[in-house]
Amino acid sequence: MPDALTGDAVHLGLDLGTQSARAVAVDGTGRLLAAASRPLTGRRDGVRHEQDPEQWWSALAAACREALAGIAPERIRGLAVDATSGTVLLADRRGRPLTPGLMYDDGRARAYTARVNRAGEDVWTALGYRAMQPTWALPKLLWLLDNTDFPDARLLHQADLITWRLAGRQVATDASHALKTGYHLVDERWPDGELARLGVPAGLLPDVVRPGTVLGTVCAGARDETGIPAGTPIVAGMTDGCAAQIGASALAPGAWNSVLGTTLVFKGVSPRLVRDPGGVVYCHRGPGGTWLPGGASSSGAGAVARRFPGADLDALTEAAAATGSTAVAYPLAGTAGERFPFRAPDATPFVLGEPHGDAEEFHALLLGVACVERLCFDYLDHIGAPVDGPLTLTGGGARNAYWCRLRADVLGRTVTLPEHAESATGMAVLAATASGATLREAAAAMVRTREELPPDPSRTARLTPVYLGFVDELTRRGLLDGAVAAHARRKAQQ
Structure with missing residues (x-):
């Protein structure tokens, strides 16, 4: 094998999140050599959520320059x-943005969703998710086409703008980012007939390759802006949830990674394509013929950020842990309803119990996220996805030790915390495949475990009725299907 998995080799992972752009440099043994980030800002207006695509490039370029400052080229x-999955924009033939970036949770295209699902019903059913959601990329593309006048435009996913700038020319997108634009993952093609019926012009969409494919190399202009050496191979990446899954080495059938950031994102591994009658679970292609089922909730740490902006979260966590409160809040992070483990565009937050003071209210949000997480796994089990493998926790929420223990206790299962719990690390692992390593070899060499947290059986027993009360309230409000709730109760009795 080449020296890809030695300490001499350095692999770069670049991550565009909701709130920041991040670059990490990881050697072939998994040692983090450098990391840097720059903030990203967006505009929210009701269901709309936009960012300036030029900021993605400037922020990521600055992060790269800092991270690479002390590393030999x-x-x-x-x-x-x-x-982020489902974030799109229109650009001109030179790669200059013509529109803002419509973010992953932008809900302005709701009126287009029924049309998309009628035209592509057979394809979406064959791919297992049955129907697209309003925040997916294809409905947003139709909105862009109807509300702009750029006849020579090209659709770009968020990562495509970066790879174009890095290579100095347009390169293919990856099948992971193309999924929510309607790419046929089984046949590995764009569904041209369905897209034509929707009025998507020929030539608007990029070519598509599998993640891990070498797209090109860094050009001299990008070298000057980023500090990345010219000629460095650019490897086709994946969406942030899949990237975190790779960074957690959750690559064996039955393994899962739960990413707690602004929202909760779940990615697992299955030997077969998982088809979801409810249409809220979708599958990416995985390595070695596997499939990566998953879903993206609208609940998560964003609810904490909204309720406690600028707060000292370490102090709040310490105070919350001491309360022993079992009040629970439904922790929606935005205003566009819920996406997973059920689809409810009109869902709104609620609180069960009576939290007194900031500490108990904060704890109710932490507990609410853990309850949503358990319900997601119960739903996955309900539709036949394998969920009995190891579980890793990543994302910004995994840095909160108390929250991780609380999640393990609510779930009633051991959780593993990787040493570097972030999507950028996953991209560094994937980048190592450009030097000849397989993805599993790279993950085995480069992903390090920080800690394993087994559940406390007594706390699990005390918190399970809280979880079931949360399930009952979702059912009472008409948000959760009764069959899913019944399955959750049966699982709790086992």
């Missing part, structure tokens, strides 16, 4: 980029 072997 000849050590760098490759890079890969992840971004």
